[in-house]
Amino acid sequence: MGAEYHRPVMLEEVISGLRLVPNGLYFDATVGGGGHSYAILEREPTARLIATDKDGDAIEAAGKRLAPFEGRFRLVRADYKAYEQVLPEEKLDGFLIDLGISSHQIDDPSRGFSYRTDDAPLDMRMDRRSALTADDVVNRYPPAELRRILRDYGEETFANSIVKNIVRLREKKPLATCGELRRAVEEALPPAKRSAACARQTFQAIRIEVNGELDGLEGCLRGLVGRLKKHGRACVLTFHSLEDRIVKNVFRDLSTACICPKSIPVCVCGRRQVVEEITRKPLVASRQEQRENSRSICAKLRIAEKIVE
Ligand SMILES: C[S@@+](CC[C@H](N)C(=O)[O-])C[C@H]1O[C@@H](n2cnc3c(N)ncnc32)[C@H](O)[C@@H]1O
Known part of the structure; x- marks a missing residue:
């Protein structure tokens, strides 16, 4: 620590x-x-x-x-x-x-909270004893549910296209890392909206869902x-x-x-x-x-x- x-x-x-x-x-x-x-x-x-x-x-x-x-x-x-x-x-x-969340949770790559860490697993659990992970939400939630989460918890304007892209990718191979999720978000946005922090709202939304905040x-x-x-x-x-x-x-x-x-x-x-x-x-x-x-x-x-x- x-x-x-x-x-x-x-x-x-x-x-x-x-x-x-x-x-x-x-x-x-x-x-x-x-x-x-x-x-x-x-x-x-x-x-x-x-x-x-x-x-x-x-x-x-x-x-x-x-x-x-x-x-x-x-x-x-x-x-x-x-x-x-x-x-x-x-x-x-x-x-x-x-x-x-605490700085420790964001800064520890093994926790999978940060869109800045490429290889981190999709986890995001504050309590690592609980069952639901970000991987479950990203790879198994029905598209409509995922859209609701991004809209309601992330106030994400591009929820539709982000979810479409996640679903397209996960049908080929489940998303495994924070880097893959960040890239899935980036690809779905109009070029002018792509930035270093453009996946922040998606990550926030999924974190809120995973932890029932x-x-x-x-x-x-x-x-x-x-x-x-x-x-x-x-x-x-x-x-x-x-x-x-x-x-x-x-x-x-x-x-x-x-x-x-x-x-x-x-x-x-x-x-x-x-x-x-x-x-x-x-x-x-x-x-x-x-x-x-x-x-x-x-x-x-x-x-x-x-x-x-
Ligand atoms: C912003 S940090 C708190 C920082 C703290 N005030 C300090 O001075 O270090 C939020 C903390 O709340 C914990 N937390 C969030 N939701 C919780 C819940 N429902 N029950 C217990 N702890 C929770 C997180 O694990 C995290 O450690």
């Missing part, structure tokens, strides 16, 4: 968003290399932390990184959506979900807010518009009180405001951070505070 597993994005904004309290209990749902978790434990010396990641490499890297805080944290290799099985009864003072996010977010104490903070970092839309809609919904028409004197809808949005508009990384870490360029941070018990 390389020296820097992952540089935490918007670290200062996340830490101030969580508004750490003495003896607070925090949940880092996507621990990665442990950068955000380290800052939580360092900045608030009485804080305790539970953290999950479904990638075994992340759990190993975070374990090493957080070693100085032995006794104050617990790491669990799990999907954060299984938080019910991981978290104790005690309510949380804050949680962080830092979505997307959007499945259950809404329900999980609502459930985790339910696990917060009054004044507990929820911080969510997203890296593409589909995720951000889900987070925005959940926070907006939970911050809405009674919706009865003004003409009705007594509330009949029974709605109650659960959170206050600390960020009506998402925060983005500073110019300096964007210059220093290109992975922060599309980051959006939304923060909400629970206002009920």
Whole structure:
């Protein structure tokens, strides 16, 4: 594993968003290399932390990184959506979900996440114990399903022609590597649209499908807010518009009180405001951070505070 597993994005904004309290209990749902978790434990010396990641490499890297805080944290290799099985009864003072992939996952060619690595196998699994791989999606999904994925998860305008070309190629011989997939995308695009990064959206779409990244996010977010104490903070970092839309809609919904028409004197809808949005508009990384870490360029941070018990 390389020296820097992952540089935490918007670290200062996340830490101030969580508004750490003495003896607070925090949940880092996507621990990665442990950068955000380290800052939580360092900045608030009485804080305790539970953290999950479904990638075994992340759990190993975070374990090493957080070693100085032995006794104050617990790491669990799990999907954060299984938080019910991981978290104790005690309510949380804050949680962080830092979505997307880590630099380690992109940079390790054996993981098959990057359109820049030619010989990497079509894998893209964050959890290498799970069954579905990018190879299955690319070589076995029906064309209509593949088109939907590229359109919905990659917002790819040329989904039709890309899928046509993939199907044409895989009928002769299954695509085996990231390089073959990248070339299949390039060939399908009009010459003016071919560039070094023109397969980015296709790779993103397939990665989202392989890891079920959007499945259950809404329900999980609502459930985790339910696990917060009054004044507990929820911080969510997203890296593409589909995720951000889900987070925005959940926070907006939970911050809405009674919706009865003004003409009705007594509330009949029974709605109650659960959170206050600390960020009506998402925060983005500073110019300096964007210059220093290109992975922060599309980051959006939304923060909400629970206002009920
Ligand atoms: C952007 S990285 C997190 C980086 C981390 N905040 C840090 O400071 O190093 C995202 C991590 O989330 C993990 N991940 C993504 N979806 C997950 C899920 N559903 N359950 C658990 N971990 C997940 C990935 O394996 C990856 O390690």
